[in-house]
Amino acid sequence: MDYLAERYLRPRKIPSTACSGCGLGQVHKKILLAVEQSGIGTDDLVWGTGIGCTGRQTFNTWKGDNFAGTHGRVYAMAVGLRAALPEEKKILLTVGDGDAFGIGLSHLLHCARRNVGVTVIAADNFGYQSTGGQYGYTTPQGFVTDSSPYGTREPGWLQDGADILDILKSAGATFLARHSSFEGQKAVDSIEKALDNKGFSLVHFIYPCVTHFGAVGLNSRDNGKIVRWFEELFSAKNRPGRGPHVTSGITHDARGSRPEFAAALRSRTREIREGRHVQA
Numbered sequence: 001m002d003y004l005a006e007r008y009l010r011p012r013k014i015p016s017t018a019c020s021g022c023g024l025g026q027v028h029k030k031i032l033l034a035v036e037q038s039g040i041g042t043d044d045l046v047w048g049t050g051i052g053c054t055g056r057q058t059f060n061t062w063k064g065d066n067f068a069g070t071h072g073r074v075y076a077m078a079v080g081l082r083a084a085l086p087e088e089k090k091i092l093l094t095v096g097d098g099d100a101f102g103i104g105l106s107h108l109l110h111c112a113r114r115n116v117g118v119t120v121i122a123a124d125n126f127g128y129q130s131t132g133g134q135y136g137y138t139t140p141q142g143f144v145t146d147s148s149p150y151g152t153r154e155p156g157w158l159q160d161g162a163d164i165l166d167i168l169k170s171a172g173a174t175f176l177a178r179h180s181s182f183e184g185q186k187a188v189d190s191i192e193k194a195l196d197n198k199g200f201s202l203v204h205f206i207y208p209c210v211t212h213f214g215a216v217g218l219n220s221r222d223n224g225k226i227v228r229w230f231e232e233l234f235s236a237k238n239r240p241g242r243g244p245h246v247t248s249g250i251t252h253d254a255r256g257s258r259p260e261f262a263a264a265l266r267s268r269t270r271e272i273r274e275g276r277h278v279q280a
C-alpha cells in the first residue's frame with residue numbers, strides 16, 4: 001500500500017474502485033502529498049465530498065472526520081461547520097465539475113463572496129461521467145457525448161472568453177489555481193497554498209475520464225492518446241480561438257486580503273455582546 005494511503009486513508013477504502021486509467025487517483029494523491037507537506041494531521045482536517053465520480057471515490061476515505069452533501073449542497077454544510085469549528089481546523093471539499101460549476105455554482109459563489117475558510121478541490125472530468133457520460137458545464141464545444149451524439153452545441157465555462165476562475169475571482173475568492181492531473185510538484189504546491197489560506201480557496205484539476213470522455217469524446221481508450229490530448233489542452237497552441245482555454249498555475253493569490261467569514265462573524269458577535277457595535 002502507498003505510504004500516503006496508509007497514513008491518511010481508511011484501509012477498507014483502498015484500493016479505489018475508479019476505472020483503470022482514470023486521472024482521479026492522481027488528484028487524490030496530490031491532495032495527500034499537500035497535506036503531508038503542510039504538516040496537517042488526520043485530526044486537523046475535516047473532509048467533505050459531493051457526488052459523482054469525485055464524490056464517490058473520495059467519500060469517507062479520510063482517516064479523520066468526513067461528511068458528504070450531494071448535488072452542490074456540501075458548501076452549505078461546510079459553511080455551518082466553518083462557523084462551528086475552531087479556526088485552526090481545516091475544511092477540505094472534493095467535488096466534481098457538476099457540484100462545482102453546475103448545480104452547486106450558486107452555493108460556491110456565495111462561499112467565495114463570504115470568503116468562507118474552505119479549500120475546494122474541483123476535479124473536472126468534462127461532464128457527467130458517473131451517470132454514463134452526459135455533457136456538462138466544461139465539456140468542450142463540439143464534443144460527442146452520450147447526450148450529444150452530434151456534438152455539444154453550447155460553449156463551456158472554459159471557452160468563448162469565459163473562465164469560471166475569473167467568475168470566482170470576481171465573487172471574492174482569495175486563492176485560485178488550475179492544473180491538470182498529470183502535473184507534479186507545482187500542483188501539490190498550489191494545494192498547499194490553498195490549504196494555507198484562511199479564506200476561500202479553489203484548485204481546479206482537469207483530469208481524464210478514460211471510460212466516457214476518452215472512449216466517446218476522443219474515440220479512444222488508449223491512455224497514451226488521451227494523455228497527449230490533455231497535454232495539448234494545456235499547451236500554448238490551444239489557447240487562441242474558440243477551443244477550451246486553459247492555463248496551468250496559480251491564477252489569483254490574495255491570501256489575507258479580506259476577512260474570513262467565520263472569523264468576522266465571531267468578531268461581530270463579540271462586539272454586539274459587549275455593546276461595542278457600530279450600526280453599518
Ligand code: SF4
Pocket residue numbers: 017018019021022023024053125129130208209210211212
Ligand atoms: S467513469 Fe470516468 S471519471 Fe469515473 S471513475 Fe471511471 S474513468 Fe474515472
